[in-house]
Amino acid sequence: MELFNFENEHFRLLLMSAVFLVAAFILSVWLYRIMKRILKENKNPSWKNIASVIQYPFKALVLLIAIVFIRSHIGVTDIYGIKIGLILYILFLTVMSWLGISIVKAIKIAVIAGYDVNESDNLKARKMHTQMRVFERISIFLILFITLALILLSFETIREIGVSLLASAGIAGLIIGFAAQKSISMLLAGFQIAITQPIRIDDVVIVEGEWGRIEEITLTYVVVAIWDKRRLMVPVNYFIDTPFQNWTRQSADILGSVFIYVDYGFPVDKLREYMDEALANNPWWDGNVKVLQVTNCTEKSMELRALASAKDSPSAWDLRVKLREDLLEFLRLSYPEYLPRTRVKMVDDEPSSSKKQV
Incomplete structure (x- = not known):
């Protein structure tokens, strides 16, 4: 061929x-x-x-x-x-x-x-x-x-x-800029977050009343992984314009707090001594912070706040749960009479002279 x-x-x-x-x-x-x-x-x-x-x-x-x-x-x-x-x-x-x-x-x-x-x-x-x-x-x-x-x-x-x-580019630019102002603001917010970093990947935050971790940061939105496996999708400029809580802004370690309510006659020092023992056996305590203080008083009870530190937020959650269980069990077994109670005073308004003599 x-x-x-x-x-x-x-x-x-x-x-x-x-x-x-x-x-x-x-x-x-x-x-x-x-x-x-x-x-x-x-x-x-x-x-x-x-x-x-x-x-x-x-x-x-x-x-x-x-x-x-x-x-x-x-x-x-x-x-x-x-x-x-x-x-x-x-x-x-x-x-x-x-x-x-x-x-x-x-x-x-x-x-x-x-x-x-x-x-x-x-x-x-x-x-x-x-x-x-x-x-x-x-x-x-x-x-x-x-x-x-x-x-x-x-x-x-x-x-x-x-x-x-090209002659009408100015007008077109104004129209496009006005229509895309939200997208542009989100893009600029993404730049600002990358530079100033109010949030980071794996930060623990409270957004819209929800506790979660920063799972993903994109140019337009942020994914917050809620503790119960839900996902909260938040516009990226939210973290520039709206106040929110960042629990791990400076470091990964975190303080966990537990509130206990007891009667006024309760011996606080006894619970403080037991808290030392409970934390020593708590695997999630990092050994740095342990404090028990009276933080408030009401007409019915005293408010005790126990503070303890953990290496990160998941450990802090388990630390708080275990410590709360231990303190309540101690109160139930050792001082049940000092659990919060409601006092009622019975007043007899009838004069004693008007009572019948038997």
């Missing part, structure tokens, strides 16, 4: 293209292995995973460069009216966007690898995880936005429309 004749120009071009593509694929694999070997020599173990994250966009980029070289050598400009240069340009932008996103993810993996949020004192780790997650989302958004804009501007029709609308 004439098609497979070496003297046939189309066959020679086809064979040369195939050789170039195979060579490009081999080159991409070779370069990837060299890069993987270099990254493995790094002392940080997280760098070993970077090569696997960027391998596919890297190989695709090498193959695309080979295709561009083949196209420039052959000199083909269009096929059936389709511009080859435009298609390659769009593919190049797509692959570069893919590679950019992969690099951002690889950088995040490398940075947060040395920070474990599962440690007891994880303040610095939560800070780094929060910053990297927010900056990752912002970077991916900007990469996709710029890529899409460049792809749209590559079409002549869209460019002409853009030039014709």
Whole structure:
């Protein structure tokens, strides 16, 4: 057949293209292995995973460069009216966007690898995880936005429309800005949270009366994992505009409080002595803080507040529950007569002289 004749120009071009593509694929694999070997020599173990994250966009980029070289050598400009240069340009932008996103993810993996949020004192780790997650989302958004804009501007029709609308860009900008002011405010709030960090990943907060942990921070909303496994979705600007409680702002350790109500005659020192014994046998107490004080008095009872410290908020919850049980059991067994009681005084208003004498 004439098609497979070496003297046939189309066959020679086809064979040369195939050789170039195979060579490009081999080159991409070779370069990837060299890069993987270099990254493995790094002392940080997280760098070993970077090569696997960027391998596919890297190989695709090498193959695309080979295709561009083949196209420039052959000199083909269009096929059936389709511009080859435009298609390659769009593919190049797509692959570069893919590679950019992969690099951002690889950088995040490398940075947060040395920070474990599962440690007891994880303040610095939560800070780094929060910053990297927010900056990752912002970077991916900007990469996709710029890529899409460049792809749209590559079409002549869209460019002409853009030039014709340039005169009314001021009015259009005002309309778009007014319509998107909430989205823009949320985006700016996301930047502010990443920098100032009023909240971090795994922070313990009270939002809208609910106790929970910060599970996820995005550009537009924050996910709070409630203690009963519900999820509270909160707009990100809520944490800028509205007061809320952050129990782990400065450190992971936390104080747990238990309130006990007893009669006025109760010997507080006895309960204080027993509290020392109860905390010594409490596995969730970290050994730092133990205080029992009279914090209030009402017409019916005294209010006692027991304070004890734990290494983190889950431990503080278990600490409080166990301590409350122990103190109540001590009162029930040792001093049941001093449990809160209601006093009633019976008053006889009838004069004694009017009573019948028997």
